[in-house]
Every structure is written in C-alpha cells, then in structure tokens.
Amino acid sequence: MLPSIMENTTDDYRIQSFDLDTQMLLKTALKDPSSVNLEKVSDIIMDQSLKDQVFSKEAGRICYTIVQAEAKQNNGNVFRRNLLNRLQQEFKNREETRGRSLQEWVCYVSFICNIFDYLKVNNMPMVALVHPVYDCLIRLAQPDALMNEEEVDCLVLQLHRIGEQLEKVNSPRMDELFFLLRDGFLLQEGLTSMARLLLLEILEFRAGGWLLSSTAHKYYYSEIAD
Amino acid sequence: MSDWTRGRRSDSHSSKPENRKRGVDGSLRANRETGGSGRENGGHTDGSYRYSEKRHASFTTPESTGPVSRCSRPADWGSQVDDDEMRRDVHRDMQRRRILGAEVTQRERKTSSGSSESCDSREGENMETDEAVLLRRQKQINYGKNTLAYDRYTKEVPKHMRQPGVHPKTPNKFRKYSRRSWDQQIKLWKVKLHAWDPPTEDGQDKVLDIEELDLGDVMDIELDFPTLPDSQNASLPARSLSLEGEDCSGTPVKVQKTETTVEPDMA
Numbered sequence: 213m214l215p216s217i218m219e220n221t222t223d224d225y226r227i228q229s230f231d232l233d234t235q236m237l238l239k240t241a242l243k244d245p246s247s248v249n250l251e252k253v254s255d256i257i258m259d260q261s262l263k264d265q266v267f268s269k270e271a272g273r274i275c276y277t278i279v280q281a282e283a284k285q286n287n288g289n290v291f292r293r294n295l296l297n298r299l300q301q302e303f304k305n306r307e308e309t310r311g312r313s314l315q316e317w318v319c320y321v322s323f324i325c326n327i328f329d330y331l332k333v334n335n336m337p338m339v340a341l342v343h344p345v346y347d348c349l350i351r352l353a354q355p356d357a358l359m360n361e362e363e364v365d366c367l368v369l370q371l372h373r374i375g376e377q378l379e380k381v382n383s384p385r386m387d388e389l390f391f392l393l394r395d396g397f398l399l400q401e402g403l404t405s406m407a408r409l410l411l412l413e414i415l416e417f418r419a420g421g422w423l424l425s426s427t428a429h430k431y432y433y434s435e436i437a438d
Numbered sequence: 439m440s441d442w443t444r445g446r447r448s449d450s451h452s453s454k455p456e457n458r459k460r461g462v463d464g465s466l467r468a469n470r471e472t473g474g475s476g477r478e479n480g481g482h483t484d485g486s487y488r489y490s491e492k493r494h495a496s497f498t499t500p501e502s503t504g505p506v507s508r509c510s511r512p513a514d515w516g517s518q519v520d521d522d523e524m525r526r527d528v529h530r531d532m533q534r535r536r537i538l539g540a541e542v543t544q545r546e547r548k549t550s551s552g553s554s555e556s557c558d559s560r561e562g563e564n565m566e567t568d569e570a571v572l573l574r575r576q577k578q579i580n581y582g583k584n585t586l587a588y589d590r591y592t593k594e595v596p597k598h599m600r601q602p603g604v605h606p607k608t609p610n611k612f613r614k615y616s617r618r619s620w621d622q623q624i625k626l627w628k629v630k631l632h633a634w635d636p637p638t639e640d641g642q643d644k645v646l647d648i649e650e651l652d653l654g655d656v657m658d659i660e661l662d663f664p665t666l667p668d669s670q671n672a673s674l675p676a677r678s679l680s681l682e683g684e685d686c687s688g689t690p691v692k693v694q695k696t697e698t699t700v701e702p703d704m705a
Contacts, residue, residue: 287584293516300515333519334526340518 225274229264230256238274245282245291253278254295261323262302268319269369272330279331292331296340299324303344306351318366321348325370329377337381345370345378346385353392358400364407368414376422390418524580528572535565535612564614575611575620582608582628591634606630 221242222228227235234256241253257275261268275295282288302309302320310317325348328341351357352367379386396403397411413432417424424432512518566572582588595605609623 286589289516289520292519296515296519333523334530336526338515338519339522340515344515 226270250291251294258298262316262319268322272326276330358396364410368410528576565612578624586636587631587634
C-alpha cells in the first residue's frame with residue numbers, strides 16, 4: 213500500500229494515538245479480519261476508548277468497518293460480539309468507573325454512543341443498546357453530574373449526535389431525560405455559566421426538532437471566530 | 439452465556455427440593471408465574487419479540503449445572519444483537535417470499551416440474567408464518583451455514599452447478615413441516631455438508647465414515663415431506679438410516695448380532 217493511503221486510514225479512523233504496531237494490526241483487521249485475533253482487536257479498541265477522549269468519540273467508525281469486513285469475509289461476528297460484551301461489562305461497572313475517574317466514565321459514554329450511532333443492524337439501531345445508552349445519559353443529567361462541566365459537555369455532545377435517533381426508538385425515556393434537564397437548568401444551584409449555556413442550548417435544540425434555528429445558532433455560536 | 443450466569447452455577451443445588459426453579463440471577467423463583475419480573479434485563483423491555491409473557495425466563499434442566507435461559511432474550515448484548523439481526527433477516531425473507539412466491543407460482547404452473555424447492559411454498563397456501571418457528575429454523579440453518587464445510591461447499595459448487603440429490607440443499611424454512619420432519623432434514627443436510635469438511639491431520643477417517651452412509655441413495659432430502667402426523671413421518675427416515683443400507687428390515691444391527699452368536703470381541 214502507498215504510504216499516503218496508509219496515512220489516510222490513520223486519519224480516517226483516528227488511530228494516531230496507537231503505537232505503530234497496533235496501528236498495523238488495526239489496519240490489517242480492516243482489510244483481512246480473519247487473519248487477526250479479533251477478540252484481541254476489540255479489546256484493544258475498547259481499552260483505548262476508555263483512555264483517549266478523541267478516539268472515544270470516533271471509534272465507532274473503525275468498529276463499523278471491521279464488523280462489515282468480517283461479515284463479508286466469512287459471515288463471522290466475533291468482533292462485534294466481543295465488543296458488545298466488553299461494553300456490557302463496563303456498563304455494569306459504570307458507577308464504580310465514574311467514582312474512580314470522571315474522564316474514563318465520560319470516555320465510556322462517548323464510546324457507547326458512538327457505537328450506537330455507527331453499528332446499525334439492517335440500518336436500525338441496536339435495540340440492546342437503547343436502554344443502556346439512556347441509562348448513561350440520564351446518569352449524566354443527575355444533579356451531582358451536572359456540577360461537572362465535563363459531564364454536561366459529554367451529555368450535550370451525545371444528544372446532538374444521536375438524540376434524534378434515540379427519541380425515535382424510545383420517546384418516553386427522552387422525555388424523562390429532558391425533565392431532568394429542565395429541572396437542572398432551573399433549579400440546580402452551583403452550575404457554572406458554561407453548564408447553563410450548554411443546557412439551554414440543548415433544550416432549544418430538541419424543542420426545534422433536533423435542529424437549531426438560524427437565529428439561535430447565531431446567538432450561541434456567533435462569538436466563535438470564523 | 440454471560441459471565442453473570444456463569445458465576446451463579448455453583449448455586450444450582452437448592453435446599454428446597456420441591457422448588458428448584460431459579461431465575462437467571464440465581465434467586466429462587468416462586469412457583470407462580472412471574473410474568474414481567476421474569477425478564478432478564480432488569481425490567482427493561484423494549485416491547486419487541488415477547489416469546490410468551492407467561493413462561494419463565496429460565497429453568498433448570500438435568501443436563502445443566504445452573505439456570506439455563508430460554509433462547510428468547512439472552513442476557514448478553516452480543517447474543518441479543520445477533521438475535522435481533524436474525525429476526526430482522528427472517529422478517530425480510532418473509533416479505534420477499536410473500537412477494538416473490540406469488541409471482542413464481544404463476545410462472546411455475548406454465549412450465550413442467552423440476553422446480554427448485556424454494557419456489558414451492560405458495561403464498562398463503564402452505565407457507566409457514568409462525569415467527570417463533572421461523573426463527574428457530576433460521577437458527578438451525580445458521581448453525582449449519584456458519585461452518586467451514588459450508589463455506590468450502592459454496593465456494594466449490596456455485597448454485598447453478600448444484601445437482602439435486604448429490605449436493606446438499608438448505609431446507610426451506612417457509613414450507614410447512616412437522617417439527618420432527620424439519621429436524622430430520624436439518625440433520626441430514628448437515629451430515630451431507632460434512633463431505634466438505636476441511637481435511638484433518640489424523641487422516642480422512644471422519645469424512646470417509648460419512649460417505650459410507652451413502653445417504654444419497656437412501657434418502658433424498660429434496661423430496662417433499664408431506665405434512666403427516668409426527669409418528670408416521672419420523673419412522674420412514676429412521677429406518678432408512680440403518681447402516682445395513684437397502685436391507686431396511688427395521689431391526690437395528692446390534693440387536694441382530696446378539697440374537698445369533700456371542701463373539702468374544704463383542705464383549
């Protein structure tokens with residue numbers, strides 16, 4: 213493969229943070245999945261997602277490609293199955309993770325939401341992930357979490373990306389989440405102004421049908437240098 | 439099995455002999471129907487695919503050492519997603535069959551016989567539509583297809599080169615068959631597929647044994663099994679599988695031998 217093509221793959225899948233050997237392994241997994249240990253690959257991806265903020269938000273794409281490649285090559289689903297089961301394990305331990313490291317917790321939420329976004333089954337979201345994703349977002353909307361900008365930021369990012377899809381598959385839980393967000397915005401003392409801004413924006417975003425009106429966009433984003 | 443269930447296996451021996459049923463979390467289950475509380479996901483349901491509200495989500499069997507969940511909703515995400523995917527595939531197949539089945543019927547009536555089995559299930563008439571049955575059958579088919587043998591077979595023999603009787607053909611899940619008949623077809627299909635097993639290091643023994651059975655002569659799985667009651671249907675294939683081949687006296691080989699002589703090496 214030409215060096216330039218290799219570089220594109222690194223960029224596309226955001227795997228710059230891996231050491232070169234691992235990058236090679238991942239690239240091989242994309243091209244020839246049956247030649248690598250896919251359980252190991254999924255573990256590597258999972259572990260890195262918990263440590264690397266950037267990767268956790270984009271890892272869905274490489275996972276999707278590997279899943280497709282494996283299915284096409286030999287109708288297998290070793291990678292997907294192992295990935296999901298790791299996700300499930302981490303989900304069970306999420307409260308403990310949050311207690312130990314906010315960063316890791318936030319990375320986990322980004323990762324599971326990104327997987328939800330990318331890994332569709334026959335173009336439908338994976339039903340098994342719907343409630344767990346909601347559980348995570350609702351956790352982020354709890355009073356203690358709203359006090360941390362990191363968690364609020366994570367929450368609104370996920371809602372921007374997958375809020376509309378989530379609402380489609382389960383609207384009552386989205387209502388449940390937004391009750392918490394309204395309460396948080398209105399009643400929570402000690403919120404930073406950034407947190408309040410983020411909450412207000414997401415409330416408007418959903419109210420607008422998961423779209424920000426151009427005037428609202430101007431309000432929230434015009435201060436950002438073009 | 440998820441780690442969760444595995445961890446509970448040591449708990450399987452109940453101190454109450456009259457109530458051995460345990461939920462998937464290991465807790466003893468009362469004998470009454472549990473309905474919604476029997477769900478395995480901590481009460482989270484998404485309204486899709488309820489096998490039956492009244493059935494326990496798990497049960498103990500003599501063979502298992504712990505609670506065994508029904509296949510309706512496994513606890514681990516990997517299996518759940520696999521099942522969802524299979525369910526969607528089956529639904530898509532059903533839609534396809536409904537549309538294409540009607541079309542083909544008209545064409546088939548004009549041409550002579552020799553139709554491939556997959557076109558035979560006429561829409562509405564004798565098509566199997568029970569979701570639970572279709573899913574179970576699809577699962578069985580998937581077990582057969584997710585093998586190296588099937589992989590090698592499909593690569594070696596493209597569809598248009600397949601000869602009925604010689605080459606294994608996937609049983610048609612949309613046809614009406616009794617449970618026994620279907621299970622038998624699956625079994626025979628998988629046996630036939632073994633001919634394409636990858637060569638093993640310890641010689642070709644395994645493959646040769648299967649070929650000796652020569653089921654091609656004795657049993658043609660493309661034949662239409664009529665929808666007879668279970669007992670009538672099952673007895674035919676069972677007899678034919680006797681290793682004595684065409685004899686079909688119905689008496690199993692071992693019984694015959696012990697009736698005549700007692701040989702030292704029979705001990």
